Amino acid sequence: MAVICLASASGSPGVTTTAVGLAFCWPRPVLLVEADPTGGSGVLAGFLKGTATYDGGLVEIALSPLSAADALREVVRPLSPHVSLVAGTRTHGQAAALRDVWESLAPALVDLEASGQDVIVDAGRLGLAGSPTPLLESADSTLLLTRTSLPSISAARSWAETIRQPGTGWRHPGLLLIGEGQPYRDTEVSKVLGMPMVADLPDDPVSAAVYYRGAPPPRRFETGSYVRNLRAAAQAIQAHVARGRFALVDEVAR
Numbered sequence: 001m002a003v004i005c006l007a008s009a010s011g012s013p014g015v016t017t018t019a020v021g022l023a024f025c026w027p028r029p030v031l032l033v034e035a036d037p038t039g040g041s042g043v044l045a046g047f048l049k050g051t052a053t054y055d056g057g058l059v060e061i062a063l064s065p066l067s068a069a070d071a072l073r074e075v076v077r078p079l080s081p082h083v084s085l086v087a088g089t090r091t092h093g094q095a096a097a098l099r100d101v102w103e104s105l106a107p108a109l110v111d112l113e114a115s116g117q118d119v120i121v122d123a124g125r126l127g128l129a130g131s132p133t134p135l136l137e138s139a140d141s142t143l144l145l146t147r148t149s150l151p152s153i154s155a156a157r158s159w160a161e162t163i164r165q166p167g168t169g170w171r172h173p174g175l176l177l178i179g180e181g182q183p184y185r186d187t188e189v190s191k192v193l194g195m196p197m198v199a200d201l202p203d204d205p206v207s208a209a210v211y212y213r214g215a216p217p218p219r220r221f222e223t224g225s226y227v228r229n230l231r232a233a234a235q236a237i238q239a240h241v242a243r244g245r246f247a248l249v250d251e252v253a254r
């Protein structure tokens, strides 16, 4: 059980789509948290096609007199029997109100482990005002998503350098690549960025649209390569988290 953050350096490589897709392919109950400070809930407007009204999310947690753990319970909405959602802010202007919520939310999310729930956080683009830095730093793993084009890798590179600095706080960073081999391969990207490759997903706009904007699934969606890769990515992320925890125990024991 773990808290996993997904973030990007530039462009829109597919953080929100991948967070939703991973949640629906996750082998255990999972809470999806929309922590992207850009606002406008990509999941409510996208995957849910605007069919569900905003009736509470991160801002309500920030404004609540309750503890973060209790306030969190009030705003969680089910998307399926195994997937629930905490909606993000409605506008970018609300992000400032979240400044103090991350610190208290981080331990509340970690505590969900006791109820058998993992957490996937859509942290959006790095470096924005209102970014959920405490979540990025307290997650069991924070994954940088990037495409394999030169501009994407170039933008990811400066963040990778920052992430690699001792004391910057990401506990167990890794890469999640979209469009492996188009043109650069896993090993090349991992080497250039100096970060471990955790998983990759195919560049498949038709399948991705299912989780991005609630498009009807194409034929053989469930058995196709996009969903198979999402399931494999879920396994690889869990293995990455387990390695990180093992390394931590090892470090403490020494």
Ligand SMILES: Nc1ncnc2c1ncn2[C@@H]1O[C@H](COP(=O)(O)OP(=O)(O)OP(=O)(O)O)[C@@H](O)[C@H]1O
Residues within 6 Å of the ligand: 008, 011, 012, 013, 014, 015, 016, 017, 018, 036, 038, 042, 124, 125, 178, 179, 201, 202, 203, 204, 205, 206, 208, 209, 212
């Ligand atoms: N694996 C994929 N293959 C092809 N297209 C994808 C894939 N994943 C996402 N996309 C597409 O990329 C576009 C951007 O996706 P998404 O909004 O999830 O990116 P993002 O990184 O969250 O962007 P932002 O930073 O703007 O929130 C969408 O059109 C989506 O369908």
Ligand SMILES: [Mg+2]
Residues within 6 Å of the ligand: 015, 016, 017, 036, 042, 122, 124
């Ligand atoms: Mg997004």
